[in-house]
Amino acid sequence: MESNIFSSSKDVFLDAVNAKDYVQLDRVSTIYQSLKNSVKKPLKMVLLYGKPGTGKSMFLSKLYQDLSSSQQVHLYQTPILDESEFFKTLSKDLFDIKYTGELNFTQFLVILNESNLYDIPLVLLDEAQLYSSEQMEKIRLLADTRKIKFVITLHKTEREDLIAKEHFQTRIWETIELENASAIELKMYIQKKLMKANCFDGANIFNNKSVQLIHKITKGNYRDTNKLLYTVFDIYTWYSENNPSKINTRQISNKIIEMAAIHTGLIDA
């Protein structure tokens, strides 16, 4: 196998949220479909939660890509923590009204009530755990007007679960939990991802044992798997360029997987 093949395989696992890289897996597809259905329902908010690296951002990105052609959807991958800036951004994006000065919640509420939009705009807020409690309360109040629909993602930690309970218990919520992949799902994820990028040789070197080792190291976390495999192919690239006799191109080496895990900090050596 040529070093450029390892190199191209490496690029497949670059940690970037891109809807084009979305991999269709059975369970993920089901969840995604349920998210799409929830968006169509007259719900005020949809809560998408899960551990970091379970694909929440990818889901939002995919949802944005799929719905943007049919309805007004706005994706905010980075939280806008300044309250005035948040409302000004919403005002500009949803109603095309530009504010130069300060815009507080009351002023934005007036704008919202005066608006006469045919479609209810969908606002996708990623990393919502970074918003303050007050800001979350105001987002909730905006959702109560039923003039904006929110889909927010939260990291699932103990504290954030509590926030979710306090803020969202009394509201009409759809909650969708994302989980890590199983070993079989992970194998499919890796191979589909590689094949999608036409890296067939790269996809073929993964057998069940090597995937199980990867699953053991990453616990099925997609982000960690991407990070690990990026390093794995990086190491392969180095060997193919400097010491090709040390690598077996037909089967991925457990040693290189472990070396990559050490390098990425997934294994404490």
Next chain:
Amino acid sequence: MLNIYDLEKKWLRYKLRSFLPGMSIFIVLLIVIIAVYVFIDLKKLNILDTTILNTITKEQEHNISKIVQQPLKKEIPVVQSKDISQEIVTPKRVEEAIQLPPHNETPSYEKNILEPSIAFMDTMQNKPIKEVANTQKIVPKNTVQVPKKQAPTTITEKPQAQLTYEANSITIKKQNTYEDIDYVIKRFKKNNNPALSLFVAKKYYELGEYKQAYNYALITNEINNNIEASWIIFSKSLVKLNQKSKAIQTLQQYINHSNSNQAKVLLKEIVSGKFK
């Protein structure tokens, strides 16, 4: 930027560390297995030792029983030679040990119930028989050198003697009979084997210690009353202890019980006065 050499070293360290718990468990298990194996081996050796000892003991018992079953004729010359050896070798204490009870006292064997004497029981319980054996050991060298004219045959047949032929520089040593008896008595106390007590009875009879011979023959009869040789020694001892009538009575009872030919022959000899 990847530093593969450093990464390889780290990987090697990680692998060694990951093998450590397994290796530790393996080593501990290995030690345990070796310990168990050694323990079992030791146990086996002990069992083997015991088996060998038992085999040896059985062989000795077999030899003893052979000795016990020796014909009477062979015993007689030894009894005859005893007097000389007693005169020359046996110290005072041994002579005391074989002394008969005074005539005015009623001896234990005259009672209807045949029992070992109290003195004998004391001897069995407490008296270290080695003392007798030791006294036999302290035989001055010149006591063996008995003039040939007096009793040339008795010296060679005497069981406890140590014979030294300096001219040829060949030393012939025979084990002390009393030591033999002592050893057999000890073993008899452990296992109560009538073959052993019979052996002791015969040995005492050979040594002229008729009272002891009587006692051990009596014990043997109590353990097993069907041993012909024991009844013969018992009766002979009674005769030697001047209890001829008792001996005749005992033999008659035994003949009625067993129809023993040897007993019949002995009875005839006692009655006719051939055996004194």
